[in-house]
Amino acid sequence: MSCFARVLLTLSIGLLPGLATADESNFLQSLQGKWSGKGTIIRRIGTSPIDVTCIFAVTASAPSLSMRGNCRALLVVSRAISADLRVNGQRYNGIYVGPSGGRSGLSGVRQGNTIDLVVHWAKEVNGDRTANMEIQKIGGNSLNLRTIDRDPKTGRSAITSDIALRRI
Numbered sequence: 457m458s459c460f461a462r463v464l465l466t467l468s469i470g471l472l473p474g475l476a477t478a479d480e481s482n483f484l485q486s487l488q489g490k491w492s493g494k495g496t497i498i499r500r501i502g503t504s505p506i507d508v509t510c511i512f513a514v515t516a517s518a519p520s521l522s523m524r525g526n527c528r529a530l531l532v533v534s535r536a537i538s539a540d541l542r543v544n545g546q547r548y549n550g551i552y553v554g555p556s557g558g559r560s561g562l563s564g565v566r567q568g569n570t571i572d573l574v575v576h577w578a579k580e581v582n583g584d585r586t587a588n589m590e591i592q593k594i595g596g597n598s599l600n601l602r603t604i605d606r607d608p609k610t611g612r613s614a615i616t617s618d619i620a621l622r623r624i
Contacts, residue, residue: 480543483566483593484516491599495619497529497555501582501607506530510537510619519543527555527619539591541571548573552589562589569593575603583608587616597623 512525558578
């Protein structure tokens with residue numbers, strides 16, 4: 457390998473982490489704004505889904521994303537929900553506070569327009585302490601928030617929350 461090729465390879469390898477962070481920052485910035493929509497949640501696998509209406513404010517700065525929202529069910533029950541994520545290279549880590557108020561850990565990566573996260577629940581939920589969460593950007597004005605857990609009886613995946621949001 458020529459000296460020029462080695463220098464070019466060394467420079468490109470050194471720049472890749474910075475480029476990845478720039479890509480993540482651009483992606484996070486594209487999520488910024490106010491979002492509202494509807495969906496369903498299941499409090500316990502095996503129970504009937506509950507219809508919810510939600511509104512979220514999303515703010516983003518270089519390596520972080522903050523989602524603050526409120527979901528309303530049955531016209532009278534309202535719960536605050538939040539997620540705070542930080543990006544280090546291509547890894548996402550953060551905290552999720554769900555309807556019960558417990559602080560749960562989040563970790564994962566982005567694949568295309570979806571941030572795929574593992575939720576480490578603060579306490580046991582549906583027979584264990586882990587689930588998956590997806591934050592999926594669809595086009596420029598839609599987001600899908602989905603939580604997938606494992607049914608303790610069957611071992612199959614079950615969608616426990618599925619909320620479709622539009623930019624307002």
